[in-house]
Amino acid sequence: MSEPHHPTRDQIRLEAVLTALGHPLRMNVLQVLAEGGEYPCGAIVDGVSKSTLTHHWRVLRESGVINQRASGRTLLLSLRREDLDARFPGLIDVILASYTPADAAEPAETR
Amino acid sequence: MSEPHHPTRDQIRLEAVLTALGHPLRMNVLQVLAEGGEYPCGAIVDGVSKSTLTHHWRVLRESGVINQRASGRTLLLSLRREDLDARFPGLIDVILASYTPADAAEPAETR
DNA sequence: GTAACTGTACGACGATCCACGTACATTCCC
DNA sequence: GGGAATGTACGTGGATCGTCGTACAGTTAC
Numbered sequence: 001m002s003e004p005h006h007p008t009r010d011q012i013r014l015e016a017v018l019t020a021l022g023h024p025l026r027m028n029v030l031q032v033l034a035e036g037g038e039y040p041c042g043a044i045v046d047g048v049s050k051s052t053l054t055h056h057w058r059v060l061r062e063s064g065v066i067n068q069r070a071s072g073r074t075l076l077l078s079l080r081r082e083d084l085d086a087r088f089p090g091l092i093d094v095i096l097a098s099y100t101p102a103d104a105a106e107p108a109e110t111r
Numbered sequence: 112m113s114e115p116h117h118p119t120r121d122q123i124r125l126e127a128v129l130t131a132l133g134h135p136l137r138m139n140v141l142q143v144l145a146e147g148g149e150y151p152c153g154a155i156v157d158g159v160s161k162s163t164l165t166h167h168w169r170v171l172r173e174s175g176v177i178n179q180r181a182s183g184r185t186l187l188l189s190l191r192r193e194d195l196d197a198r199f200p201g202l203i204d205v206i207l208a209s210y211t212p213a214d215a216a217e218p219a220e221t222r
Numbered sequence: 223g224t225a226a227c228t229g230t231a232c233g234a235c236g237a238t239c240c241a242c243g244t245a246c247a248t249t250c251c252c
Numbered sequence: 253g254g255g256a257a258t259g260t261a262c263g264t265g266g267a268t269c270g271t272c273g274t275a276c277a278g279t280t281a282c
Contacts, residue, residue, distance in 0.1 A: 004260090014138075014206070014209050014210050015132070015133050015134065015135060015138060016133075018129045018130070018132050018133040018206075019129070019130065019133030019134075021126070021129050022126050022127075022129040022130030022133055023126065023130075023239095023240090024126060027125075027126060040258075040259095041258075041259060041260095042257095042258070042259080048241080048242095049241070049242055049243075050242095050258085050259065050260085051241080051242060051243075051244090051259090051260080051261085051262090052240070052241050052242065053259085054259065054260055054261080055239085055240065055241080056240090057259090057260095058260095059239095070248095072248095072249060072250070072258090073248065073249040073250065073257065073258050073259080074249090074257090074258060074259080075258080075259065075260090087209070088205065088209035089205070089208070089209070090201065090205045090208075091205045091206070091209055094199065094200070094201045094202050094205045095125070095129075095202070097200070097201075098125050098198070098199035098200070098202055099125050115230090134269095134270090136270095151228080151229090152228075152229060153228070153229080159271080159272095160271070160272055160273080161228085161229065161230085161272095162229095162230080162231085162232090162271080162272060162273075162274090163270070163271050163272070164229085165229070165230055165231085166269085166270070166271080167270090168229090168230095169230095170269095181278095183228090183278095183279060183280075184227060184228050184229080184278065184279040184280065185227090185228060185229075185279090186228080186229065186230090
C-alpha cells in the first residue's frame with residue numbers, strides 16, 4: 001500500500017472539516033475513531049461498497065480529519081486528534097458531544 | 112413579505128448545520144450575525160446576485176442557523192443563537208473562535 | 223394609482239457529490 | 253510462483269450544489 005497524501009496541520013481548513021463531517025457516514029466514522037486506536041478501512045462501516053468507502057476516506061483524509069497509515073496489506077485509519085485540537089481547540093469535543101443519539105438514529109437514512 | 116418556514120429547535124440537525132457552515136459565504140454570514148442584531152438580506156454580502164443570496168438564505172434558514180423575520184419590504188436576518196446554544200452547547204463559540212483570519216483571508220476566493 | 227425597492231420563485235447551466243462495478247496494485251500465505 | 257485479501261483508481265450515472273437571469277409578489281413613497 002502506498003502512502004496517500006495528507007495535508008499538514010497548518011493546511012487543515014475549518015470549512016473542509018465541517019463539510020467532511022456534514023455527512024452521516026463520515027460523522028459515524030468520527031465517532032468510531034474518537035474512541036482511539038487504529039482501524040483497517042473495512043472494519044468501520046459496512047453495507048457500502050469498497051469504492052464508496054475509498055471516496056469517503058479521501059474526503060476525510062484531504063480535509064485533515066483522519067490519517068491513513070500503511071501496514072501490510074491494510075491501511076490503518078486514525079483520527080488526527082492532536083492536529084485538530086491544536087488547530088480548532090474544542091471543536092471535535094463539542095461536535096462529538098452534540099451528536100446525540102437522536103441525530104445518529106438512522107445511520108443509513110433516506111438521503 | 113411572507114414568513115418563510117423555519118425548523119423548530121428540536122428539528123435542528125447537527126449535520127445540516129455543519130454542512131451549512133461548510134461554505135465560505137455562509138461562514139462569513141455567521142461571523143457577521145454573531146455580532147448580534149438583525150440585518151436585511153442585502154446588507155451582509157455583496158458581489159453575488161440576489162437569487163444566489165436567496166439560495167444561501169434558504170440553506171442557512173432550513174438548517175436552523177438563521178431566522179428570517181418580515182419587516183416592511185425587507186426580511187431581517189438574525190442568528191438563532193439561543194436555539195443553537197441549547198441544542199449544541201459551545202458549538203457556535205468554538206466555530207467562531209476556530210475561524211481564524213487565515214481561513215477568512217479571501218472571502219470571495221476562487222470557488 | 224404608479225413607480226421604485228426588496229427579496230423570492232422558477233428554470234437553466236456547469237460543477238461537484240455520492241454510490242457503484244470493474245480493473246488493478248500490493249501484500250500475505252501456501 | 254499462484255491464489256486470496258485489502259484497498260485504490262477509473263469511469264459512469266443520478267442527485268445535489270452554486271450561480272445566474274428573468275419574472276413576479278409585497279411594501280413604501282410619491
